[in-house]
Amino acid sequence: MFTKEAHLSKKGDCIVAVAADKGPTDLCSEFKNTLRQTNTKLEIIIETGNVKEYLNASGTPNLMLTHPTDMVIRRSNFTCNRTLAIQSDKAANDISKELVTKLKDPTQQIQILLIAKASHS
Numbered sequence: 001m002f003t004k005e006a007h008l009s010k011k012g013d014c015i016v017a018v019a020a021d022k023g024p025t026d027l028c029s030e031f032k033n034t035l036r037q038t039n040t041k042l043e044i045i046i047e048t049g050n051v052k053e054y055l056n057a058s059g060t061p062n063l064m065l066t067h068p069t070d071m072v073i074r075r076s077n078f079t080c081n082r083t084l085a086i087q088s089d090k091a092a093n094d095i096s097k098e099l100v101t102k103l104k105d106p107t108q109q110i111q112i113l114l115i116a117k118a119s120h121s
Helices: 029-035 097-103
Strands: 041-048 051-058 070-073 083-085 111-117
Touching (some): 041 097, 051 097
Parallel strands (some): 070 083
Antiparallel strands (some): 041 051, 041 111
């Protein structure tokens, strides 16, 4: 999960980034429409310093993309207004230890790149 919220409970064990500059409602319409197409693939690249993590997930016509702060990438097919993508090949606990160590530093800046590719097959 990525969130615009600045502070969260330590019980949130699936939170990868806080103080994001975008939530689902801030994404452009073209991107959201692409994510809602059947067979859309989403590549997520999380980068900080010299560490990069790649995740792959899927879009679905069921995506609402209406939550103001939270973007959740799910391994399951469950969707709600916080869901950005489903069927992810990784969960938060699959992220490399090297990246997790960097993410624990509250001064660490990260970049998250979302690349949606619609398949027209």
